[in-house]
Amino acid sequence: MTRLSLLDLAFFIAESEASPKHVAGLHIHQIPKGGKAGFARQLYADFLTHTDVQPPFDQVIHFVSPTLMPHWGTAESVDLAQHVFFHKLERGANDREALYALASELHEPVMDRSRPLWEVHVIAGLWNRQFAIYYKMHHAVADGITMTRWGVESLRRTPDDLTVTPVWTFDHVHHGGHGRKKRLDQAVAGTVWKQLTANSKRAIGVGRLTAMLALEAIKLTKNAIALPFMASGDTPFTGNATPGRQFATAAVPMTRIDAIRKLSRATLNHVALTCLDGAMHRYLADEGIALDRPITIQMPVNLRREGEKGGGNKIGIILVDLSPPTDDAYVRLRNVGYSLRNVRTMIDAVTPEAVETYTILTGLLGQIAGMLKLADVVTPMGNTLVSNVPGPAERLYLKGAPLLEMHPVSTLPATHLLNITLFSYAGTLYIGLIATDALPNLGRLAAYVEEEITTLEEAVGIA
DSSP, rough: EEOOOOHHHHHHHTOOOSSEEEEEEEEEEEOOOOOOOTTHHHHHHHHHTTTOOTTTTTEEEEEEEESSSSSEEOOOOOOOGGGGEEEOOOTSSSHHHHHHHHHHHHHSSSOOOOOSEEEEEEEEGGGGGGEEEOOOOOOOTOOOHHHHHHHTSSBBBEEEEEEEEOGGSOOOOOOOSSSOOHHHHHHHHHHHHHHHHHHHHHHHHHHHHHHHHHHHHTSSSSSSOOOTOOSOOSTBBBBOOOOOEEEOOOOOOHHHHHHHHHHHHHHHHHHHHHHHHHHHHHHHHHOOOOSOOOOEEEEEEEOOOOOOOOOOOOOEEEEEOOOSSSSSSHHHHHHHHHHHHHHHHHHHHHHHHHHHHHHHHHHHHHHHHHHTTTTTTTOOSSSEEEEEEESSSSOOOOTTTEEEEEEEEEOTTTBEEEEEEEEEETTEEEEEEEEEEEEOOHHHHHHHHHHHHHHHHHHHHHH
């Protein structure tokens, strides 16, 4: 039995038909040379033979228990037919459009809480002898960084290694207790001391964060920290989430980003957020909307200490003001860099526990607005959410099939119609955009992201 953290529990509390709380990845593979047309179906059949399901893929959520605390428990059995599925795209369809439509459909429904909260979908019939796999997992089980690490562990680094070890066959939950056993009184004393220390750090950190917010609110600091509920509500990116989903992507070679970074002394985040900022302003202009203040994003930050692993979530979500409206991409880059440096200073000034508490409190306010259907009238907690999940730099393989593309598919808060995730893999930055059906022209926004890279290249002097 494993108890849930407050952050993990929050994903269940906040879940609804309009705002399911699962995250996913869409992987596109090339059938290896010499592989038959039925390669994907055979892979699916191979998956079904791996019945030794390991934690957390054999865990079921229990909300009622003698301790009155929700916890994870081990399922009596796991029927892979309820978790692993096969699809084939119809011939004659627009291949990529059809794939994204299927991914949107698979991403829409709430997962069945009576069984382990994960699914794997093998998708055949893609273009140029390719196939896809859509991986889906509840956010309470793992955050994006953890899910990526687990996925990489199940793949191979060379095409000649044909071993298939599906992600659910690894024991990703490492329990303590090995080696010398501690006496019970020592263990209890250590746990109590650890809890007291954590609570003390949390209180000090929350105090510092509160002081930063207060100083910014009374204008004794300028842009040192983004204030909650100050984002412009006059955009189509926010509102009461609806059940329908649509998915779009953009992809940028890392060499182009690195060239911009080198000339401008910027980071990947600076460049990516600058392009997103420019793309969103262009999109809003198409919709007849001109903002007089920066677009504000919610940005998850990894709170794990170096070397720390494990399941569940260890993230905080903070607000970042991007650039004040400008037509100069270089000025936008500098403004975004300034905001991100302030964010870094803020995070370094407090403990991870404080950021986590701040995330839970602000998330609770947003959830109340969502439950009361006030997102169309209340100033939002940011205009959208943008995550950056680092992926593997080298090419990976599955049964000899090279993994060509890795697209992130995130979740939507109840008060937002758009969520954007950045994911780097094998020399390419992939940008996954998930939105409700209520947001018009999502594909155009994705196209603008790629175009803004060119605009920024020209602004920094790349011919």
